[in-house]
Amino acid sequence: MKLYGTPISRALRSIWAAEEVGVDYELIPISNQADSKTPEYLAVNPNGRIPALVDGDLVLFESMAINLYLAKTYGGKLYPSDPHDEARAIQWSIWGMTELDPQLIPMVMHKMILPESKRDPAVIANAEAAVARPLAVLDAQLADREYLLGGDFSVADLNVAGALLTANFVNFDISKYENATRWMSRCTGRPSFARTQAK
Ligand SMILES: N[C@@H](CCC(=O)N[C@@H](CS)C(=O)NCC(=O)O)C(=O)O
Structure with missing residues (x-):
């Protein structure tokens, strides 16, 4: 592979x-x-x-x-066997791509990647404001469960946490979303993530 x-x-x-x-x-x-x-x-x-x-x-x-x-x-x-949980895993994966990436990636571009002359603070401000809604959704989902689908880590968590890694990368503070922050620590505390970091 x-x-x-x-x-x-x-x-x-x-x-x-x-x-x-x-x-x-x-x-x-x-x-x-x-x-x-x-x-x-x-x-x-x-x-x-x-x-x-x-x-x-x-x-x-x-x-x-x-x-x-x-x-x-x-x-x-890691992949749910129940069809409803499978559908939820796909839902959360698409959500990561459509709700988080479009806000978090411009933060990277305008904070770190583009030449200084092309960086626009307004893009960063808009992205920071717009990402509040999906982060509140994520936080609410995690209010009464350890992981997105319930008690076990699944590909839904890996995909959404994988998208949210970009927030860590650009030092965007998500600590006010306390459930999401604790969940993110659980996800990134996995040995697989430590091996990823070693790459
Ligand atoms: N939706 C795609 C996005 C992939 C993507 O845009 N990757 C960036 C790096 S983070 C890239 O290869 N950019 C090169 C380019 O756009 O020319 C995915 O999640 O795989």
Whole structure:
């Protein structure tokens, strides 16, 4: 199995999933720069983005799809067996992509990646304001349970925590969301996450 990407990118969440399920994989260090635009890499992911996964005949892009596949195929209890919980895991994964990423990624761009001259504090302020709503939703979901689907860590947690890692990365303080903060510590306290950090 080959996983393409670098830890300082959205590939981190798929590296975490690969570590969590314990598969043998080779991490191919494609960055989000020119090396993700070569003909060789575009044959793997025509979007020219990371991560991507190749497992035998299967070629996959989109971090959450990769993680759902890894969890379902190799993850045992990480992937819910109950159809309703499976649907909830997909729901939360899509939610991470549509509610968190679009706010958190601009924070990274405008705080850390873009040249100073292109950074816009208004983009950061808008993103910080807009992410309050999904963070309140997450916090409420975790008010009476340890993990998103109940008592056990699942791919739903890995995918949403994987998206929320970006907040840590840009030092965006989420501590006022106390349930979400405690849950995030539980998720990132896993040995698989420590192995991810060592990459
Ligand atoms: N929705 C995609 C987003 C992937 C993505 O945009 N990755 C960034 C790195 S974090 C990238 O490869 N950017 C390069 C580019 O846009 O040219 C996923 O979650 O896999």
